[in-house]
Amino acid sequence: MNATLTTCPYCGTGCNFYLLSDDRGRLSGVEPAAKHPVSRGQLCIKGWNAHAFVDHPKRLKTPLIRKNGKLQPTDWQTALDLLHDKLSEIAAKEGPDSLMFLSSAKVSNEENYLLMKLARAGYGTNNIDHCARLCHSSTVTGLVETLGSGAMTNSLSCFEETELVFVIGSNTTEQHPLIGSRILQAVQRGAKLLVADSRKIRLSRHADLHLRHQNGSDVALLNGMMWQILQDGLENRAFIAQRTENFSALQHSLKAFTPDYVARITGLQPGQIIAAARQFATSDRAMIVYAMGITQHSHGVDNVRAISNLALLTGNLGRPGTGINPLRGQNNVQGACDMGALPDVYSGYQKVSDPQIREKFSTAWSVKLPETPGRMSTHAIEAAAGGELHGMLVLGENPVISDANQALVRQALGKLEFLAVIDIFLTETAQLADLVLPAACYAERDGTFTSTERRVQRGRKVIEPPGDARADWQILVALLHRCGLKNDYTAPAEIMHEIASLTPSYGGIDYSRLEGDGLQWPCPDPAHPGSPILHLEECARGKGHFSPVDYRPPGELPDAEYPLLLNTGRTAFHWHTGSMTRRSHLLDREERHAFVEVNPEDAITYQISERQQLKISSRRGSIYAATRVTDRVPSGQIFIPFHFAEAAANVLTNNLLDPESGIPEFKVCAVRIEPC
Amino acid sequence: MLKQLNRADLDLLLTQISDEYRLQVPQLLADGTRQLAGYTGEAELSLTGEVLQRKPSAFFFPQTQRLLDIDTAGAVAVPQPAEKPLALFGLNQADLAGIRFLDRFFRAAPADDAYLRQRNGALLIGLTGMAGPDNCFLSLSAGDCDIELVAVKESWLALGHSSDGEKLLQNFPEGDKTQLVRMRHLNEGTAAESDLLQQASQLLIEDRVPDQFWMEIADRCILCSGCNLVCPTCSCFCVQDRNRGEITERSRVWDSCQLDAFMREASGHNPLGTDALRTRRRIHHKLAADVERWGEFGCVACGRCDRTCPTGIGMMAVAEEMVKCFGPGKP
Numbered sequence A: 001m002n003a004t005l006t007t008c009p010y011c012g013t014g015c016n017f018y019l020l021s022d023d024r025g026r027l028s029g030v031e032p033a034a035k036h037p038v039s040r041g042q043l044c045i046k047g048w049n050a051h052a053f054v055d056h057p058k059r060l061k062t063p064l065i066r067k068n069g070k071l072q073p074t075d076w077q078t079a080l081d082l083l084h085d086k087l088s089e090i091a092a093k094e095g096p097d098s099l100m101f102l103s104s105a106k107v108s109n110e111e112n113y114l115l116m117k118l119a120r121a122g123y124g125t126n127n128i129d130h131c132a133r134l135c136h137s138s139t140v141t142g143l144v145e146t147l148g149s150g151a152m153t154n155s156l157s158c159f160e161e162t163e164l165v166f167v168i169g170s171n172t173t174e175q176h177p178l179i180g181s182r183i184l185q186a187v188q189r190g191a192k193l194l195v196a197d198s199r200k201i202r203l204s205r206h207a208d209l210h211l212r213h214q215n216g217s218d219v220a221l222l223n224g225m226m227w228q229i230l231q232d233g234l235e236n237r238a239f240i241a242q243r244t245e246n247f248s249a250l251q252h253s254l255k256a257f258t259p260d261y262v263a264r265i266t267g268l269q270p271g272q273i274i275a276a277a278r279q280f281a282t283s284d285r286a287m288i289v290y291a292m293g294i295t296q297h298s299h300g301v302d303n304v305r306a307i308s309n310l311a312l313l314t315g316n317l318g319r320p321g322t323g324i325n326p327l328r329g330q331n332n333v334q335g336a337c338d339m340g341a342l343p344d345v346y347s348g349y350q351k352v353s354d355p356q357i358r359e360k361f362s363t364a365w366s367v368k369l370p371e372t373p374g375r376m377s378t379h380a381i382e383a384a385a386g387g388e389l390h391g392m393l394v395l396g397e398n399p400v401i402s403d404a405n406q407a408l409v410r411q412a413l414g415k416l417e418f419l420a421v422i423d424i425f426l427t428e429t430a431q432l433a434d435l436v437l438p439a440a441c442y443a444e445r446d447g448t449f450t451s452t453e454r455r456v457q458r459g460r461k462v463i464e465p466p467g468d469a470r471a472d473w474q475i476l477v478a479l480l481h482r483c484g485l486k487n488d489y490t491a492p493a494e495i496m497h498e499i500a501s502l503t504p505s506y507g508g509i510d511y512s513r514l515e516g517d518g519l520q521w522p523c524p525d526p527a528h529p530g531s532p533i534l535h536l537e538e539c540a541r542g543k544g545h546f547s548p549v550d551y552r553p554p555g556e557l558p559d560a561e562y563p564l565l566l567n568t569g570r571t572a573f574h575w576h577t578g579s580m581t582r583r584s585h586l587l588d589r590e591e592r593h594a595f596v597e598v599n600p601e602d603a604i605t606y607q608i609s610e611r612q613q614l615k616i617s618s619r620r621g622s623i624y625a626a627t628r629v630t631d632r633v634p635s636g637q638i639f640i641p642f643h644f645a646e647a648a649a650n651v652l653t654n655n656l657l658d659p660e661s662g663i664p665e666f667k668v669c670a671v672r673i674e675p676c
Numbered sequence B: 001m002l003k004q005l006n007r008a009d010l011d012l013l014l015t016q017i018s019d020e021y022r023l024q025v026p027q028l029l030a031d032g033t034r035q036l037a038g039y040t041g042e043a044e045l046s047l048t049g050e051v052l053q054r055k056p057s058a059f060f061f062p063q064t065q066r067l068l069d070i071d072t073a074g075a076v077a078v079p080q081p082a083e084k085p086l087a088l089f090g091l092n093q094a095d096l097a098g099i100r101f102l103d104r105f106f107r108a109a110p111a112d113d114a115y116l117r118q119r120n121g122a123l124l125i126g127l128t129g130m131a132g133p134d135n136c137f138l139s140l141s142a143g144d145c146d147i148e149l150v151a152v153k154e155s156w157l158a159l160g161h162s163s164d165g166e167k168l169l170q171n172f173p174e175g176d177k178t179q180l181v182r183m184r185h186l187n188e189g190t191a192a193e194s195d196l197l198q199q200a201s202q203l204l205i206e207d208r209v210p211d212q213f214w215m216e217i218a219d220r221c222i223l224c225s226g227c228n229l230v231c232p233t234c235s236c237f238c239v240q241d242r243n244r245g246e247i248t249e250r251s252r253v254w255d256s257c258q259l260d261a262f263m264r265e266a267s268g269h270n271p272l273g274t275d276a277l278r279t280r281r282r283i284h285h286k287l288a289a290d291v292e293r294w295g296e297f298g299c300v301a302c303g304r305c306d307r308t309c310p311t312g313i314g315m316m317a318v319a320e321e322m323v324k325c326f327g328p329g330k331p
């Protein structure tokens, strides 16, 4: 039995474990790394089963080309030539900006870097994005404005020092289990816990205060808390004076948000809002933890601004046990952002629109670079549906299941002249492609991943990929070669040299330094020890900027025709579109079928019983799923996890986008249900 | 038989064993995890330290284990045992007790051939005495191994507990009996953990732990399944079939009674349908049901579930809380 240390492929927590393999090159299990600072000998259920999908018979093993309407095996040479020819042909015919590149938060930093280089330097477009658009684009936009950096400000070890954790819009024990467990341990040792979530999540059972505010009323709640803090004089005046700007505008903006007014919007009692404000503001060290409940709204950026305002108002920044802690979802979604798989920035958030920056990359890559920022992935789908996009390369993403309004996504992809997908399974998106390239999975290639606490860590190759499948970076190098760009990288470590040379926050990252616990960026030079906490003396942008926000209701609220609110999310046992977890025996067995959570009161109203099939319809489509009667959801709301292709929640969801971050409103739309 | 080995003798013994066995020895892996790994003669041994991370019984009953291959004609092929049997070195008293527990379960009729394919002929080598972290004392074994090496100052007392073990030790020098007496003396003061388990067990058998307690503990469970997966006496598995065209591979994989689907029936009904019931079962099974069935606890006090439980509700933690709430002196 061989044991190879690597990083978990699922969530952004960044646990490390040993993959166990036998002499025939098959994985046989997982053992948590005992001394790693994040995993500490522990894993969640997904981590314990991370070996299970790798050997699945349905892994893609050869490139596939669509011929006579069917995907048929081909060889790499033919496949890569076709891919390059098609992309070049479309770029020549329709202009480079008629192409779109979707990168992935599941592939390594090196691979994200190469794809963004390929899109920009190889095919001449800034049209590159990835699934952070659907999860934390609101965070990146909001926190860059208020603090100057869009990342989690503190470290996971801070949960050991905090006095209060305020969890808003994060089902932490299910979605970041090993962060959820740290919160539970903090509670055990006496820290306070405030939970704001319309669902009765596990954390709420341990909360000093559980605020079940209406989905989409977060701005009102947060503004209301701040109104009360000012009313009580509990703001941190020294911090405000020394480290922030624009405070008077904030004060002014909060005037209307009295507890009574906020209670009407949120559905809470005024006393709950007052109590939350006081508990939060009287703690010396408070951490705010948030995730998709905050970001996935048509006012997601405003939600993030409100969170930032609350932290600045109370001075909960730049110290251990405090901070604004957006929990990043995928194991490398932080890294994919850091590497510039985004339409407006190169690696390290260096702006495409800045001529000096462009010049720097242009010189390094010896090629002229496009000037205008590219399209966001959500806008790209709209553009494709409108016939403005012609070719798309998707690396390890499955927008058919993961994006809002599936009918629109299918229509958009169907209209493309050419769609190529690189993936490990024939996902629902790959099934629509003209060309499918088989990739190595995390256990079959080297690379680095950056966790939610900005920890850059190694992923290590343990076994060979199945059949002819290749590491994504090798596929990308073959395309760089066809574009006439540098392509002599022999290993991801060499790609990291190039990244470090062009990316200030990764300047000191080198494989030789990543053998131990990894390094937390910013790590600007080879001697720098990394940065567990951001904004220590001052914020990345200088002063912390108060960014006042007003409450805007969600775009589509329940009405007479569609009387229930649909909330979407995930379960503890599946990962996103399920392509890996639904092929892992224990995880699949635990949640095999699509379900919909219905409150007992609504079950009576609609005369529905446990496990009964329901037809759920929104203005965009219908799906069928089995009822789960539970008071986890409040009356008037139903919840559906989006993992299940056969009953995809995103058939129903609304592709109304936040005007700044382009994130869809996954957490609110109007539906009706019919027993069947 | 009592022998005494210095470091050179130990290396010689291991080399000899590795000629005939697939020898696994304690090593420190990349991040400092202490775990059994294949003996190469070169990698440094970790001769003192914390409990081995992967439970050693995983060599006999691994997380994924191929049971058989079935072809389209219905012919069944069973994996062949490896050429050389396994030898596991570095097992502490609890590791050995865990293997003894599993042996009894899997050897009971009808014997489990997949387990026995790995287990039969395997050599177990205990490492006890001053071999804990910072050379602290580890309990002596119950003699349930082939060889027991009792660490004393800069050498090891070697006991042969089986004929295979004695044969391997025969050419080494005689051991110092007074040192062994001293070690046995130390061994007498190490019953604290089993006292705690004894009290907790009594509370369960007398049915003095209310449902509310289990609800509160279960609220803290994040359903990672780790407590079961690391437990050396847990023997539950489920069966996975993978169809690769011509061949269907049937394997078994570790299961966990903390999962809802563990007992869920096809209708969807689940007799263990709440986290509280499942948490109660996890503890009750080991401290009450096993006592009734086997006459001993199903917990060997290895400490692994307490280390791997992300929220601090492993066996010892729960037993402690139970005794604190309902133990002697409580109403």
Ligand code: SF4
Pocket (backbone or CB within 6 Å): A008, A009, A010, A011, A012, A013, A014, A015, A043, A044, A045, A046, A047, A048, A176, A177, A178, A179
């Ligand atoms: S908490 Fe996240 S990183 Fe850790 S084992 Fe679970 S999925 Fe993997």
Ligand code: SF4
Pocket (backbone or CB within 6 Å): B220, B221, B222, B223, B224, B225, B226, B227, B228, B258, B305, B308, B309, B310, B311, B312, B313, B314
């Ligand atoms: S290890 Fe702890 S959290 Fe995990 S299943 Fe067991 S009791 Fe629950």
